[in-house]
Amino acid sequence: MPTYRRVEPPKTEPLISRAVLLLAIVALAVAAMFTMSGTVSRAVLALTRTVDGMIDSISATPSPRPTVAIVADAPLIQAPEEPYTADPSVDLVVIVPADAVGDARTKVRVYRTLPDERPKVVLDVPIGEVPELVVPVTLVDGHNPFSATLVGPGGESEPSPVVNWVLDRLVPKIKIYGPPPDEKINRQVATVTGKTQSRAALSAKNETNGESVAGRAKADGTFEILVPIVEGPNRIALTSTDPAGNKGETTLDVLGGEGKLTAELSVEPDELSMGDLPAELRLRVVVKDPDERPLENADVTFSIQVPGIPAVQAQTVTDAKGEAVYSATVPEGATVGGGLATVLIQSAEFGEVKGSAPVTIAE
Known part of the structure; x- marks a missing residue:
């Protein structure tokens, strides 16, 4: 710990000693005169005592100034990643200030402050040569708020921030x-x-x-x-x-249960005449989950195949009503015959289901 160096004052003893010695000689001479006359005054006695005191103060050894002791900074307790534990004992990791490391005169004092109680000393631990101290402590059921101080020649430091452990040995109910x-x-x-x-x-x-x-x-x-x-x-x-x-x-x-995902597909109109081309087809699907409730956000893939033209395909998702709609134009060039509209429904929760409906191109 830091101390203050004492500064020596200039030495003036020789001059003072000579002055006091001269004064003493004069005083003795005066005293001798009064003695010879048979009377000794109180003033002479007081003067003699004063001279003696001055001589004693000059010859006395001066008292040294005291060293000032500095109170150390507070240590720190590392907080646990998980404060809850079923183990009745844990290791506190205490970090001490660098200037206290290796100081044999200083120790770490650990406190526990239980609810509605004053802080109580758990134990004192000497400081070693490293800044981290591992301090085993025994827990009580419930909350265990710990703090730490440094105790040394300068007194006790301020306490560290409180770190809490919770001893929980009860089986959780479900x-x-x-x-x-x-x-x-x-x-x-x-x-x-x-x-x-x-x-x-x-x-x-x-x-x-x-x-x-x-x-x-x-x-x-x-x-x-x-x-x-x-x-x-x-x-x-x-x-x-x-x-x-x-x-x-x-x-x-x-x-x-035995319920399954369902998809009901409809096509309007389901028959087109050659003279009506180009014409629009409207596909609509209603999807329900195994409990017969509308299924929202299911993936939907529509396909239309009619004679004479390439197949078309589109993807979308069902709305809050479990519905999805797709419209496509059948161009000129389609030929007479039977076609097919299909739908594929895919759900991460319920799997997939397919549906189909006929489409006819008439003369």
């Missing part, structure tokens, strides 16, 4: 909201919803078909996870792993 156990699901996936511990990692395995998926609970603990299912009974095992590593488990049964 509450299932859906789907209802008696509901038949015609889709290829079951949407499992529920609530568990905040930020818990979720794993769902369909023990019937072996499919597994992962998810994570939101900050409020709610979750939604899509699990592939098959027709008939499905047993799904759900695991919730909280941030501390504790695991909770539950199962649910889901019944897969």
Whole structure:
């Protein structure tokens, strides 16, 4: 630690000593005269004492000025990447200021401040030759707010910012909201919803078909996870792993139905006369999911084939009503005969389905 150097004053003892010695001789002479006359005044005695004190002060050794002790800066505790743990002990990593490294007179003092309590000393640790100290501490259940100070010749530093660990050894609970156990699901996936511990990692395995998926609970603990299912009974095992590593488990049964994706294609008009060419054809498709609900944002590919001209094709997606429309012009050059309009529907969730409708070119 830094100190202040004492500056020596100029030496003036010889001149002062001579003056005091001369004064002392005069005082003794005066005292002798009064002694010879048989009287000693109080003034003479006081003068004698003053001279003696001056001589003593000159001969005394001056007291050294004290060294000023500087209070060290506060240390720093590294915050954990994940404060929640099921382990009853953790290692605190304490960073000490560079000027305190290797100082045998200084130590790190670790405090824990529990709710509604004053900070309590956990332990004191000597400082080594490196700036990082690994300090093992034992946790109590719940929150463990730690801080640290440096204690040395200059006193105790300000505390470091508080860093918190949470000892959590409770198994997370899982509450299932859906789907209802008696509901038949015609889709290829079951949407499992529920609530568990905040930020818990979720794993769902369909023990019937072996499919597994992962998810994570939101900050409020709610979750939604899509699990592939098959027709008939499905047993799904759900695991919730909280941030501390504790695991909770539950199962649910889901019944897969026989429903399929459907596409209904219509063509207007479905017959054109040669004398009407060129003429417009309008194709319209209505797509429903396995639960007979309109399917939005499904990929749609329309195709038209009529005799005498090349086939035409167009792509689009279904709207909120599950519908898609395509209009095409049949040019002159088409010949009499039967043609075909087709549609291909593709859904990442439900697979694909095809539809078709006849188109006739008459004389």
